[in-house]
Amino acid sequence: MIEDIxxxxxxxxxxxxxxGRHIQKMVGQVIAMDTREERNKYAKSIINVMGxxxxxxxxxxxxxxxxxxxLFIISDFQLDVDSPYPKPSREELSERPQPLAYxxxxxxxxxxxxxxxxxIDVAVxxxxxxxxxxxxxxxxxxxxxxxxxxxxxTVEDDVIFxxxxxxxxxxxxxxxxxxxxxxSEDLLKNKKRYKKxxxxxxxxKRF
Numbered sequence: 322m323i324e325d326i327x328x329x330x331x332x333x334x335x336x337x338x339x340x341g342r343h344i345q346k347m348v349g350q351v352i353a354m355d356t357r358e359e360r361n362k363y364a365k366s367i368i369n370v371m372g373x374x375x376x377x378x379x380x381x382x383x384x385x386x387x388x389x390x391x392l393f394i395i396s397d398f399q400l401d402v403d404s405p406y407p408k409p410s411r412e413e414l415s416e417r418p419q420p421l422a423y424x425x426x427x428x429x430x431x432x433x434x435x436x437x438x439x440x441i442d443v444a445v446x447x448x449x450x451x452x453x454x455x456x457x458x459x460x461x462x463x464x465x466x467x468x469x470x471x472x473x474x475t476v477e478d479d480v481i482f483x484x485x486x487x488x489x490x491x492x493x494x495x496x497x498x499x500x501x502x503x504x505s506e507d508l509l510k511n512k513k514r515y516k517k518x519x520x521x522x523x524x525x526k527r528f
Contacts, residue, residue: 336395348396364402432471445492465502475505
């Protein structure tokens with residue numbers, strides 16, 4: 322009996338550990354089958370078992386395609402069955418993905434964020450009129466709120482107008498306008514405040 326004991330160090334490495342060793346053993350048995358008809362039959366049964374292990378993904382698009390790909394991966398691409406999807410190759414699995422182009426923006430006033438710059442660019446592209454003026458005023462108020470979140474103090478509207486002028490490359494100029502932004506106190510009041518909830522310990526000591 323001692324000779325029949327298997328240790329994990331002596332077993333083959335699990336290719337996809339999420340499915341466990343039993344699935345991998347069943348795949349190995351299907352690989353060893355002689356007839357293609359038998360292999361196709363038992364491969365579909367294994368696919369059903371793999372699907373039952375992840376019932377929450379049954380409605381996900383291409384879920385069956387993913388299961389068949391994983392079946393071939395578990396078999397180390399040695400399984401010869403008729404798949405309803407193109408069989409993946411070892412080269413495709415080992416191929417490194419193309420690096421994603423990540424926008425590198427280094428704004429002068431980082432506390433405003435990149436979204437503010439995008440909104441300003443949209444406002445600049447609009448035609449002159451009440452719609453654009455409303456958007457510009459909304460952007461300016463949001464800039465003031467972002468400034469207060471960073472500085473946690475008061476800020477004059479002239480400072481916001483100056484920053485807006487710089488970020489728009491001089492295309493939006495509110496320096497000499499009569500527009501008044503929201504008061505700093507009102508913007509600070511609207512900030513969400515989180516209070517730490519301390520539950521009573523009823524006099525018990527915790528060690």
